[in-house]
Amino acid sequence: MEYQAKYITEDIKLSCYEDKFFKSDVMFGQHMLIWFLSGETKIIRPEGSYLFRKGDIFLIPRNQLATIINYPKDGQPHKTVVMHLTTDWLRSFYAKQSVKPFTEDEQGIRHYSGHPLLESCLASLVPYFDMKDLPADLANLKITEAVTILRSIDQGIDNVLANFEEPGKIDLADYMEKNFMFNLPMEKFGYLTGRSLTTFKRDFKKIFATTPQRWLTKKRLDLAHYEFVQKKKKPIDVCYEVGFENLSHFSFAFKKQFGYAPSVLLAGEV
Template identity: 65%
Template sequence: MDYQVHYINPDIKLSNYTGKLFKTEAAFNDHLLVWLISGETKIIQADESFVFGAGSTFLIPRNQLATIINVPKDGLPHKAVAMHLSTKRLREFYDRENAKLKTATPKIFSFHNHPLLESCFASLVPYFEMQENFPENIASLKINEAISILRTIDKNIDSVLANFEEPDKIDLITFMEKNFMFNMPLEKFGYLTGRSLTTFKRDFHKIFNSTPQRWLTRKRLELAHYQLTEKNKKPVEIYYETGFENLSHFSFAFKKQFGYSPTQLQRIKTNS
């Protein structure tokens, strides 16, 4: 298999990917702390992108819409240890702390080659060789250690980790115009905008006079057309950045929308 995941605990895993490219659309329910042993990870958000190489440690806050692309590099697999910082564990941790919280916008945090975090994660690697279950009390100790290290490194991290609020009802136009390229279930779009699925669909139709599915497809194809014509990108470079599952589905939808395929558009542009 190209992709293998080994859990020593429901909240701690080691992933190993040897294929060409592994893409996922994310808006995680938990904060995700990742130590990248080898390979490269690209994280694409609506307004910025990040590229992390071997040795990087980064935190993806919960409910952050992003496209995550993992690729092997330098002849090595994409290999990473990931730790889920769940709301339940964080509540238990902060119940013992007297943290002063500041309002902050969640963002991707990068802790490049930090020795304390590297040591914490490296100490987990031998446990993946164990055949028996990883003791829960040790897992809790390692997760609490990681949280304590994060708080030592970044004094503002509490504003993200100790914020347990659910998304409020927000402006639908602004959110969807910013995040339409992320291939999320409609339930997730509803949750992130503070709505049930039924309310999301009702509000969406009232505002856009269209179903979410039709509107999302049209917006993604318009973005893809712009990337092909104005940015000179290739279809294989953009289909996963514009919310499509695979190249064939993208090409089919593109031709249905515009009357010509992405490759035909490229030829027209080259010969003009």
């Protein structure tokens, strides 16, 4: 995979994937505002899947789990302008505002495609990626502009951007049932459920009577079986959507679990 990135600062970048595809299970530590220049991205979240293409603008809130699958499209690479809205920057910004945010139960992806002011703000960044000597305080000015526009077009955005709480201890069983398809380190699952790694493993064993890895593997394979039977999806698509990193490992694990390969199931020979 050939990946290239150009930076105005570490918080504003032009991201480009030239190769066939890139997949990652991630938890973003900061809010990310993204504008698509070319290519295609499929984002899988507990509430469903999203497909983004050229011209789309969206914001992914921090501390949200997602599977990101990037593709080239129509002969063009996957290319995006990405703006990180960091907690430190937002704290400073909102210290000057009279805002009392409330915590939303679900902070899903927020869509802003087709808004001329926001698109103009992000498009104005592109020429700067090829400049060596940048105007002082450019990044701060552009991030301020973007956040100001977001606040004018999205009445609920302050509840996302001005919420600086860290994950508290939550219902472990409910969280894992909703997020098992994301292939993250156990430390991340612990953090997102408000637990240390040791406490996470201990609580998990009490609830599920098995180890996290064994439980996750079975849940992912059961979901894959359902996707094959009910939706007739391709193995390559199911593999990545349920949390596996490569097709060969997925096929091996699937056959070990069920006694037959995905191709046999799809052919109706079971």
